[in-house]
Amino acid sequence: MLISRSKTPFIGGRCSRAIARGHRGDVGDMMEEILGYNQVLKPYARELRQQMTDCERILWSKIRRKQIQGVQFYSQKPMGAFILDFYAKYPKLCIELDGGYHFTSEQQHKDLNRDTYLETLGITVLRFTNLDILQQTYAVLSEIEATIVRL
Numbered sequence: 001m002l003i004s005r006s007k008t009p010f011i012g013g014r015c016s017r018a019i020a021r022g023h024r025g026d027v028g029d030m031m032e033e034i035l036g037y038n039q040v041l042k043p044y045a046r047e048l049r050q051q052m053t054d055c056e057r058i059l060w061s062k063i064r065r066k067q068i069q070g071v072q073f074y075s076q077k078p079m080g081a082f083i084l085d086f087y088a089k090y091p092k093l094c095i096e097l098d099g100g101y102h103f104t105s106e107q108q109h110k111d112l113n114r115d116t117y118l119e120t121l122g123i124t125v126l127r128f129t130n131l132d133i134l135q136q137t138y139a140v141l142s143e144i145e146a147t148i149v150r151l
Contacts, residue, residue: 091151
């Protein structure tokens, strides 16, 4: 998380440049722009895109190319220190798929911290299990669509 001790945070940084360009978004938009695309994570994100799990492939086939409410999703999107499974900039929606290791108490704690961090950026996080994708694909898609409409 970014911490600024000055009374005018981010002066001289990306945020001030966004303001100078007339950026009209909310604080979450500016924070997202500040964190933006993490170049260090780029090769890892590319590798994850090339090696998607079966469940990721199933969901990706249903949400890519603006198939839900005309919303553009990106797969394996670096955001800050994380790589999000699926992300739509508008309406600031992250979709995470949880495999078996997400059920350990350690990973659940990490997931909670990650979700809290993303929510401070104004990003809504939806989590689904791999079992949800395999057995209830259309219910998952309905929930994603309802969330998009609500946002």
